Amino acid sequence: MAFLETNLFADRWRLLQAYGVAVVCLAAVITASQLTGLETTAHEFPNFWLMTGLALLAGLASFKVTRPGGTAVIICPTTCFTFAILLCWGLGPAILAQAAAIVVVTWKHRLSPWTSLVTAGQYALCFAAAGLVLAIGQPDPFGEHKAPNLLHDAGCIIAAVAAWLLTYGILAAVEHWLRHGTARPREAASVVGDQMLFKAALLLLSPVFAVAAHVNVAFVPLVFVPLYAVERMARLSAERDQAARLDPLTGLANRTGLKARFDELTNRSGPARLALFVLDLDRFKHVNDALGHEVGDQLLTTVAQRLASVGPADGVVARLGGDEFAIAAPAQSEAEARALADQVVAMLSQPVVLDGLRLDVTASIGIAIRFDHGEDFATLMRHADIAMYEAKGSGDTVCVYEPCTDTNTPERFGLLADFRRALETADHTQIAMHYQPQVSLETGRVVGVEALLRWVHPTYGPIGTQDLLRVAEHTAVMQVLTARVIDDVVSQVAAWSAQGLTLRASMNISARDLYSGDIVAHLAQRLHEYQVAPELIQVEITESALMADPARALATTSRIANLGVEVSLDDFGTGYSSLQHLRKLPLSEVKIDRTFVSGMAANGDDAAIVASTVGLARSLGLRTVAEGVENEYTRSLLASTGCALAQGWLTAKAMPGSQIQSWLASHNVSPSPATASPAPAQSPAPVQSPVPAPGRR
Numbered sequence: 001m002a003f004l005e006t007n008l009f010a011d012r013w014r015l016l017q018a019y020g021v022a023v024v025c026l027a028a029v030i031t032a033s034q035l036t037g038l039e040t041t042a043h044e045f046p047n048f049w050l051m052t053g054l055a056l057l058a059g060l061a062s063f064k065v066t067r068p069g070g071t072a073v074i075i076c077p078t079t080c081f082t083f084a085i086l087l088c089w090g091l092g093p094a095i096l097a098q099a100a101a102i103v104v105v106t107w108k109h110r111l112s113p114w115t116s117l118v119t120a121g122q123y124a125l126c127f128a129a130a131g132l133v134l135a136i137g138q139p140d141p142f143g144e145h146k147a148p149n150l151l152h153d154a155g156c157i158i159a160a161v162a163a164w165l166l167t168y169g170i171l172a173a174v175e176h177w178l179r180h181g182t183a184r185p186r187e188a189a190s191v192v193g194d195q196m197l198f199k200a201a202l203l204l205l206s207p208v209f210a211v212a213a214h215v216n217v218a219f220v221p222l223v224f225v226p227l228y229a230v231e232r233m234a235r236l237s238a239e240r241d242q243a244a245r246l247d248p249l250t251g252l253a254n255r256t257g258l259k260a261r262f263d264e265l266t267n268r269s270g271p272a273r274l275a276l277f278v279l280d281l282d283r284f285k286h287v288n289d290a291l292g293h294e295v296g297d298q299l300l301t302t303v304a305q306r307l308a309s310v311g312p313a314d315g316v317v318a319r320l321g322g323d324e325f326a327i328a329a330p331a332q333s334e335a336e337a338r339a340l341a342d343q344v345v346a347m348l349s350q351p352v353v354l355d356g357l358r359l360d361v362t363a364s365i366g367i368a369i370r371f372d373h374g375e376d377f378a379t380l381m382r383h384a385d386i387a388m389y390e391a392k393g394s395g396d397t398v399c400v401y402e403p404c405t406d407t408n409t410p411e412r413f414g415l416l417a418d419f420r421r422a423l424e425t426a427d428h429t430q431i432a433m434h435y436q437p438q439v440s441l442e443t444g445r446v447v448g449v450e451a452l453l454r455w456v457h458p459t460y461g462p463i464g465t466q467d468l469l470r471v472a473e474h475t476a477v478m479q480v481l482t483a484r485v486i487d488d489v490v491s492q493v494a495a496w497s498a499q500g501l502t503l504r505a506s507m508n509i510s511a512r513d514l515y516s517g518d519i520v521a522h523l524a525q526r527l528h529e530y531q532v533a534p535e536l537i538q539v540e541i542t543e544s545a546l547m548a549d550p551a552r553a554l555a556t557t558s559r560i561a562n563l564g565v566e567v568s569l570d571d572f573g574t575g576y577s578s579l580q581h582l583r584k585l586p587l588s589e590v591k592i593d594r595t596f597v598s599g600m601a602a603n604g605d606d607a608a609i610v611a612s613t614v615g616l617a618r619s620l621g622l623r624t625v626a627e628g629v630e631n632e633y634t635r636s637l638l639a640s641t642g643c644a645l646a647q648g649w650l651t652a653k654a655m656p657g658s659q660i661q662s663w664l665a666s667h668n669v670s671p672s673p674a675t676a677s678p679a680p681a682q683s684p685a686p687v688q689s690p691v692p693a694p695g696r697r
Contacts, residue, residue: 016178020118027124034092048089052097055081059104076105079199083206091131095124122171129167130160161203165196247319249297250304258318262328262377274370275331277341278384280392282362284323295354302352303361310347334369334400341365341398364392368401415468418457420477423484431455433488434654435505438625438647441639446664448504450647451489452654478512482519486526490537492657494530501661506538506568511545515552520559534564542570554584561586572613582620590617594628600637611641618642
């Protein structure tokens, strides 16, 4: 059986030709058997010629649409008239009238003669099935008008319509199987189903035409109104379906059209290797902001035209939205995919002249290859998108997807969902804030603490939150987390104050919170609710959080500073605009990144960077904090630079807020007022924690 099936698929084209020959021959035999008396029919019933002429005109009114997946379908209302001919004058005239209409359709749409011949044969078989039902039922709609006769006649005609549609569906399904095998079943069902619905509406209008022609030929034009409505609805449906797959600005395919073409390419020849390219223009936002959206639309249209010109003939170019485009094309290897990407890059490198301005266009391109990086459209699309952002982040023009760069795995999103549930239920057994002391390098006193997030998953245990936050930062979970952190930290500072312990607590906020500005109102509300002095709270922002929109970041940090809450610049030295940030932002503190601090002992360059940073901050009146202080030698080097505070494992690991007071007492370390500057004094011997603390956040 497997051997026979293999040969069946291998010889599909030959079988399709044999199918066509069989259909044509069988239709010819049926037609020949029905030609007796046709001449008499034509002479005795001149209305037959009117109905045939209307069928020919309907063929001229036909139109072609392209379905999702690239299948072309011709919408033609000829069967409305030819089925009426069947009801009035029999099978032979109906078959010949339909064949004549098909000749007109063939001429209009430039179809091949063989295709037209097979189509005429298929319609002949459909009419033969309907004619057989009518021959068995013998309806006489123009005879005696009694209730039993009327029901019998209506039943026969409905049965004939059903036989016509059933035969049509079977023939269409067989032809699809011979052309495509078992591929594209949904597309086949959609195309055949829509065609059968349209033809059912036409066939059920046929009795109305037949009655009108029999009673008074002048009534026939009146039936054109419902016929026009049916044809118009079919045309509008086809146009709406086509518009749903096109981008209105560029005329390229949209995401729906891209997927349809991708499905067609993958199903055309079985296991086809394809490459999916996702392309994002660089600095397009600057064009919109500087020159306006109209010029931006012109640029998108020009880029679309260039992409369409370089795209392969058997592929598809699409606009996904904004300044993001995609290309799906056959590619047998990564080298072949990169070659096409290089052509796109070379084409885009030519300047675009808009409104007299020469604009240089560059783009970041991500590539995912079928079978190497996934098989279905959704997976390849996601992987190509990840590769594109990797290219944009690394400064490369083209990047092929690599699993190691994919942080958005289903497992990670599952953890994110669990994380959100734990936040919303306020489960302190899972999510809690731990606090790591910050010690003055001059006095040895604890000046403040940094609040660090800890999450213990009920199934997996302690979860490293750094990667989790990297995913959560781009979701609404980050806002829920920030609200929870503010609530916990402010309430903990209030609890310490009630115990007579005065400590400044620092907490991190994300770029999402920095740009929204909602954090200011929430923070002000909690400070008022817990009666906590604003100077006992400090927020930490990173340089990377400032890069995307410095203006909005400045507005939010200024509002925070106006509350009396201090602002610290975290991970200083890892960004790109440090001096500008130090000059513009309302900062009180600069935190030197641990990558420089940890390398001080062995790397003179790191030590020089730390010393210059401390000097710069002091000249601007800013306090400096060194992160990641893990040994006594590093602490002494920091003290010699004039750095104010140290934080790290050398002093203590992060601990729950309830343990801070007992830790201070057990280690003979006294807190100092958070608002006071450390006074010069002899530094006591540092306290070294025997247990390393987890990573920050």
